[in-house]
Amino acid sequence: MKPEPLRTFGRKLLKRSRILRFAAKQALRLTERPTLVVYPGFVAGGKLTMLGRVLEDEGVFDAPHSNSVIRNLWLTFKRYETDEIGGARIAWRGLGRSGEAVSDTNGYFRVEVEGFAAAEADGPWAPIDFTLETAAGYRFDAVRVEGQARLVSPRARFGIISDIDDTIIHTGAFKMLRHWRIVTANSPEARAAFPGVSRFYQALCAGEAGPETNPVFYVSSSPRNLSDIFERFMAQKAIPLGPMLLRSLSDDALGWLLRRHRGHKDVMIDKLLADYPNLRFVLIGDSGQKDASVYAAAVERHPGRVLAVHIHDVRPKGHAAGIVEAELKRIEAMGVPTTLGRTLRDAARHAEETGLAAAGTRAGVEEEIAAEDEKRERFGRFPVIVQP
Structure with a gap:
C-alpha cells in the first residue's frame, strides 16, 4: 500500500477507535474533566495565529518532578496517549478583539484573525485569554487559560x-x-x-x-x-x-x-x-x-x-x-x-x-x-x- 492511502486508512481507523473509546468511557463514567492547552502564538503581517488543544485532564501537564522510573513511564504513556475532545467551543479575547473557535476530531483548535498590524509595535508578548464554553458529553466548571502571542517590534533587526x-x-x-x-x-x-x-x-x-x-x-x-x-x-x-x-x-x-x-x-x-x-x-x-x-x-x-x-x-x-x-x-x-x-x-x-x-x-x-x-x-x- 502506498504511503498516502496508508495514512488515510490509519487516520480513519484512529478516528473510529476514538469514537468507540469515548463511548466506552462515558458508559463506565471514566471521563476526566476537560482542560485547555494553548501553545505560544504570534502576530505576523497583522495576522494573529494561535493554536490550542482540548483534552481530558489526566494530571500530566502539572505533575511534579519525580525520580520514579515507573511513575515517569506512566506519565509519558499518558502524555502521548491523549484523550482528545472534538467539537468543543472555545471563546478567546485579546488585543482588543474576541471570537470563537471549535476543536477538531484531534482536539485542536486554531485562531487566525487579520487586522492586528498596529499591535506589532507593542511587543514582545500579548496575553490572549481562552475560555472553554462547551464540550459535549462533559460536565465541568469554568476552564480558563491565558495564552501568549509573540509581537515583533519594528526595531527587530x-x-x-x-x-x-x-x-x-x-x-x-x-x-x-x-x-x-x-x-x-x-x-x-x-x-x-x-x-x-x-x-x-x-x-x-x-x-x-x-x-x-x-x-x-x-x-x-x-x-x-x-x-x-x-x-x-x-x-x-x-x-x-x-x-x-x-x-x-x-x-x-x-x-x-x-x-x-x-x-x-x-x-x-x-x-x-x-x-x-x-x-x-x-x-x-x-x-x-x-x-x-x-x-x-x-x-x-x-x-x-x-x-x-x-x-x-x-x-x-x-x-x-x-x-x-x-x-x-x-x-x-x-x-x-x-x-x-x-x-x-x-x-x-x-x-x-x-x-x-x-x-x-x-x-x-x-x-x-x-x-x-x-x-x-x-x-x-x-x-x-x-x-x-
Missing part, C-alpha cells in the same frame, strides 16, 4: 530559527536509546541545557526595544505533546521563549516514529520566512537530525534571507567528515557564513564580530561553559538526570 533537541536541550535524539531515556522523564528538571545556550540566545534576541527585540522561533520535529515541558524548561534555564512549531502526532505519527525530519522543518521554515518578509534569519541546529541539509535547502530556496548557520556537533568524537561538512560548504558557497562545533564558542565569536550580538557575548558564553565544566554532574556516557 533579524529573527532566529532554532531546533530544540540536541541544539538547546540534551536529548540524544540522534541515538534512539538515549533519546527515549530522557523523553520518558516527565519534567523539565530532568533535562539539561547545553552550556552557553542561555547567554548566546539572550545576546541574539537583545536589541533596541529590549531583551526580546529579535524574535526566536523553535522549529522542531518533536511532538506538540512535549510543548509544555519545553516551555517550562526554557523559563527555568533563562532561554528566551518563542513560538514552537512542533509536529502533530495526529497528522504524522508514523513519520515521527521513523524519525523523518525534512518535510516538517522545510514547511515551517518556509512559512516563517513568508510571514516575516522583512526579516533575515540566523539558523541554529545540530549535526544529528539533518539540520545542515535542511538549512542548506532553505538558503537555496530563499537567497539573501539567511544571515548565518550554526550547527552544534553532537556526533561521536573521531568521526569522519561527511554530509554535515559537505552541506556547510554548500551553504558557504552561497555566501552564508557557518560554524560547526561542540560548543557555541565559534557561533558567539561570529555573532559578536558581525554585530549580530553585543560586545562581550563570546566572553559570556565562555563563562557559562566554564561554570558548567566545574560541576560534578556531567553528561558522561548517558545524559545526566538532574536531581531536585
Whole structure:
C-alpha cells in the first residue's frame, strides 16, 4: 500500500477507535474533566495565529518532578496517549478583539484573525485569554487559560530559527536509546541545557526595544505533546521563549516514529520566512537530525534571507567528515557564513564580530561553559538526570 492511502486508512481507523473509546468511557463514567492547552502564538503581517488543544485532564501537564522510573513511564504513556475532545467551543479575547473557535476530531483548535498590524509595535508578548464554553458529553466548571502571542517590534533587526533537541536541550535524539531515556522523564528538571545556550540566545534576541527585540522561533520535529515541558524548561534555564512549531502526532505519527525530519522543518521554515518578509534569519541546529541539509535547502530556496548557520556537533568524537561538512560548504558557497562545533564558542565569536550580538557575548558564553565544566554532574556516557 502506498504511503498516502496508508495514512488515510490509519487516520480513519484512529478516528473510529476514538469514537468507540469515548463511548466506552462515558458508559463506565471514566471521563476526566476537560482542560485547555494553548501553545505560544504570534502576530505576523497583522495576522494573529494561535493554536490550542482540548483534552481530558489526566494530571500530566502539572505533575511534579519525580525520580520514579515507573511513575515517569506512566506519565509519558499518558502524555502521548491523549484523550482528545472534538467539537468543543472555545471563546478567546485579546488585543482588543474576541471570537470563537471549535476543536477538531484531534482536539485542536486554531485562531487566525487579520487586522492586528498596529499591535506589532507593542511587543514582545500579548496575553490572549481562552475560555472553554462547551464540550459535549462533559460536565465541568469554568476552564480558563491565558495564552501568549509573540509581537515583533519594528526595531527587530533579524529573527532566529532554532531546533530544540540536541541544539538547546540534551536529548540524544540522534541515538534512539538515549533519546527515549530522557523523553520518558516527565519534567523539565530532568533535562539539561547545553552550556552557553542561555547567554548566546539572550545576546541574539537583545536589541533596541529590549531583551526580546529579535524574535526566536523553535522549529522542531518533536511532538506538540512535549510543548509544555519545553516551555517550562526554557523559563527555568533563562532561554528566551518563542513560538514552537512542533509536529502533530495526529497528522504524522508514523513519520515521527521513523524519525523523518525534512518535510516538517522545510514547511515551517518556509512559512516563517513568508510571514516575516522583512526579516533575515540566523539558523541554529545540530549535526544529528539533518539540520545542515535542511538549512542548506532553505538558503537555496530563499537567497539573501539567511544571515548565518550554526550547527552544534553532537556526533561521536573521531568521526569522519561527511554530509554535515559537505552541506556547510554548500551553504558557504552561497555566501552564508557557518560554524560547526561542540560548543557555541565559534557561533558567539561570529555573532559578536558581525554585530549580530553585543560586545562581550563570546566572553559570556565562555563563562557559562566554564561554570558548567566545574560541576560534578556531567553528561558522561548517558545524559545526566538532574536531581531536585
